[in-house]
Amino acid sequence: MATKPAVIRVEGLKKAYFNDGIPTHVLHGINFEIPKGEFVAIMGPSGSGKSTLMQILGFLDTLTGGKYLFEGRDVSKMTDDELAAMRGEKVGFIFQSFNLLPKTSVIENVKLPLLYSDVPLRERDKLAMEAIDIVGLRHRVNNLSNQLSGGERQRVAIARALVRKPSVIFADEPTGNLDSKNGQAVMDTLLELNLKKGHTIILVTHETDTAAYAERIITLRDGLLVGDRNTDGERHKLGERELKK
Numbered sequence: 151m152a153t154k155p156a157v158i159r160v161e162g163l164k165k166a167y168f169n170d171g172i173p174t175h176v177l178h179g180i181n182f183e184i185p186k187g188e189f190v191a192i193m194g195p196s197g198s199g200k201s202t203l204m205q206i207l208g209f210l211d212t213l214t215g216g217k218y219l220f221e222g223r224d225v226s227k228m229t230d231d232e233l234a235a236m237r238g239e240k241v242g243f244i245f246q247s248f249n250l251l252p253k254t255s256v257i258e259n260v261k262l263p264l265l266y267s268d269v270p271l272r273e274r275d276k277l278a279m280e281a282i283d284i285v286g287l288r289h290r291v292n293n294l295s296n297q298l299s300g301g302e303r304q305r306v307a308i309a310r311a312l313v314r315k316p317s318v319i320f321a322d323e324p325t326g327n328l329d330s331k332n333g334q335a336v337m338d339t340l341l342e343l344n345l346k347k348g349h350t351i352i353l354v355t356h357e358t359d360t361a362a363y364a365e366r367i368i369t370l371r372d373g374l375l376v377g378d379r380n381t382d383g384e385r386h387k388l389g390e391r392e393l394k395k
Contacts, residue, residue, distance in 0.1 A: 154185035155223055155246045157317055157350050158207060164215030164375075165202055174352040176202050178373040179216060184352065186317075189344040193351045201322065204354045206388035209237040210319045221317060238267065242311030242319045246326035248303045250295040250310075256282065258290050260309045267314065281309035284347075285339055301332030308339055312349075319343070321353045323362055 165177040177199045184190055194200045205211040206218065212233075218225040220236065228236065242263075258279040268279065270278045273359060274360060282288055285305040297302055311319050316320070321340060325333035341363050343349040355361050369377030 154187060155222075156183040156219075157186045158352075159183040159219040160207075160216065161212050161219075162216035163203075163206070163218060165199070165206060165211070166214045177206075177213075178375050180370075180375050182368060182375065184350065184376060186364060187344070187348045187350055189217070189341070189351045189353070189364045190371065191355055191361035191367045193355060193358075193361055193367055194370035197372075199373040200370050202371065204320055204322060204352065207318075207352065208241050208243060209233050222246050236262070238263065239314055240317045241282070242314065242316040244307050244311050244319065244321040244324045248295075248300075248307050248325040248327070249308060250277050250303055252296040253294055255288060255292050255294055256298070256353065258307075259295055260313050262310060263314050269314075277313050279346060281312040282306075284343070285309045299332065300328050301335050304328065304332070304336045305339060308336070308343075312343075318321055318350045318352060322352065323355055324353070325355075333360070 160180055162184060163177055163180040164175070166173040166175045168174075180203065192200045192203060202211065206213050213226060220240065225233070225236075251262070256319065257275065257278050260281055261274050279288070279291070282291055285308050287302060287305055287309065290298060290302060290306075295306060298306065304327075307324075308319075319340075324340070326338055328336060337360060338361045340351055340353070344351050351364075353360070353364055361367050366380050366383060367377065368375060
């Protein structure tokens with residue numbers, strides 16, 4: 151069986167923040183790769199560096215040492231304009247706090263990533279509706295986001311992340327503001343995107359139940375990679391349930 155190409159590869163990745171020339175080291179030489187179509191959870195206690203790592207992988211922050219290759223391209227050699235283009239076209243984000251415009255309709259929220267794109271205006275509604283259909287919210291398309299439940303808002307955020315057909319979807323504590331029922335519904339949606347649509351998903355979470363949806367768990371502690379394992383049978387049970395839908 152052919153090995154899937156790596157969409158992400160990091161080699162000796164380091165990150166430090168500087169205050170008056172004094173460095174605070176956050177990541178201390180991280181190495182791993184993520185093949186196309188994989189569902190990976192990044193776990194670790196507060197201060198472990200997992201959010202910083204996600205921000206670097208998602209082009210929201212820059213590394214200070216080592217190498218980061220995205221689809222074979224060396225990110226450290228990209229200009230600011232190239233990084234902005236990669237952030238807009240290649241990745242989608244789902245955040246704990248949803249980050250929706252409150253008095254704006256579902257479809258207008260989903261179209262936000264297209265605002266400064268070169269996608270023709272006539273195509274934007276079509277792309278947005280395709281993403282909305284994927285998360286099962288066509289019946290809510292004209293509702294304002296502040297008229298939705300928490301679970302529905304997060305599904306709108308997932309649709310917004312999908313609208314530009316990104317290579318990777320980053321989900322940062324996507325169930326953190328949801329009750330268990332809505333949290334499960336959101337994770338079922340992400341699992342379906344991975345199993346049925348083949349999306350590469352990188353999930354940052356501190357919840358073991360949420361991480362069980364991933365096929366692989368990377369664990370950080372004090373800026374070091376201390377674990378990298380495939381998940382056990384729980385992932386298979388979840389996958390069987392989702393594939394039967």
